[in-house]
Amino acid sequence: MTETTTSSGGRPSLPMQGVPQPSRDEGLNLPRVHISSHPVMAHKMTALRDKNTQPPEFYRHVKEIGALLAYEATAMLALETVPIETPMGPMIGERLAGGIGVTPILRAGLGLAEGFREVIPDAQIWHLGLRRDEQTLEAMEYYNQLPHRVDLQVCYAVDPMLATGGSAIDAINVLKRRAIPRLCYVGIIAAPYGLLKLSQPHPDIDIYIAALDESLNDVGYILPGLGDAGDRQFGTF
Numbered sequence: 001m002t003e004t005t006t007s008s009g010g011r012p013s014l015p016m017q018g019v020p021q022p023s024r025d026e027g028l029n030l031p032r033v034h035i036s037s038h039p040v041m042a043h044k045m046t047a048l049r050d051k052n053t054q055p056p057e058f059y060r061h062v063k064e065i066g067a068l069l070a071y072e073a074t075a076m077l078a079l080e081t082v083p084i085e086t087p088m089g090p091m092i093g094e095r096l097a098g099g100i101g102v103t104p105i106l107r108a109g110l111g112l113a114e115g116f117r118e119v120i121p122d123a124q125i126w127h128l129g130l131r132r133d134e135q136t137l138e139a140m141e142y143y144n145q146l147p148h149r150v151d152l153q154v155c156y157a158v159d160p161m162l163a164t165g166g167s168a169i170d171a172i173n174v175l176k177r178r179a180i181p182r183l184c185y186v187g188i189i190a191a192p193y194g195l196l197k198l199s200q201p202h203p204d205i206d207i208y209i210a211a212l213d214e215s216l217n218d219v220g221y222i223l224p225g226l227g228d229a230g231d232r233q234f235g236t237f
């Protein structure tokens with residue numbers, strides 16, 4: 001998404017160097033952005049960001065944060081009535097109306113998807129592999145296990161880090177071709193830059209995050225962020 005330019009000496013410059021970035025307040029003003037304000041979330045985020053948190057614990061925190069985000073992001077789901085019998089007699093219960101899809105953007109989205117499955121065990125998991133080229137910051141698709149038959153009421157694209165927004169935009173583009181009635185993006189940390197970029201082509205999706213950070217550094221990493229979410233989950237430093 002971000003073009004690599006060349007400096008006067010002919011050497012490639014850093015992809016986000018000199019790129020103007022919106023303020024945090026601009027991100028906060030977006031209408032469909034939901035930022036968690038739950039104290040348990042804030043507590044877990046501190047442990048997640050800490051550089052001393054090791055991969056097994058880091059993965060566990062991503063999963064737990066995924067479950068909390070799932071709880072918040074599913075608050076608007078549609079219900080339908082269903083007659084049941086309790087041991088005491090008949091009643092009209094409620095159940096989710098239609099299937100739920102979760103699309104983890106590989107690989108860092110895997111931990112978040114696990115958290116979603118804790119909350120919605122029968123969610124369909126649609127794997128989508130996108131890798132960000134670290135020179136150009138453009139996302140490239142390398143894996144797609146999206147089914148062709150769709151019977152979902154909603155699908156959540158999940159990925160911990162919304163940095164330049166390139167991966168999230170591509171993921172939503174792919175999902176939009178599946179004619180799902182409602183799409184949401186769920187992330188852990190967003191940069192204002194990525195949040196505005198994602199909202200421009202996709203103003204119709206709700207975005208759920210645990211934290212909105214300050215900015216991107218020259219190579220497109222979120223500040224203060226947590227480093228590389230994939231490497232920290234899977235120990236590939």
Ligand code: PRP
Pocket residue numbers: 105106107108109130131132133137139159160161162163164165166167168194220229230231
């Ligand atoms: C990271 C992260 C996002 C993407 C965010 O993934 O998990 O998918 O970068 O950056 P963007 O908003 O600038 O697109 P990466 O491509 O490094 O792959 P990984 O999950 O395999 O580590």
Ligand code: URA
Pocket residue numbers: 108161163220221222223225226227228229230
């Ligand atoms: N991907 C990450 O894992 N971390 C960032 O800060 C940006 C992209």
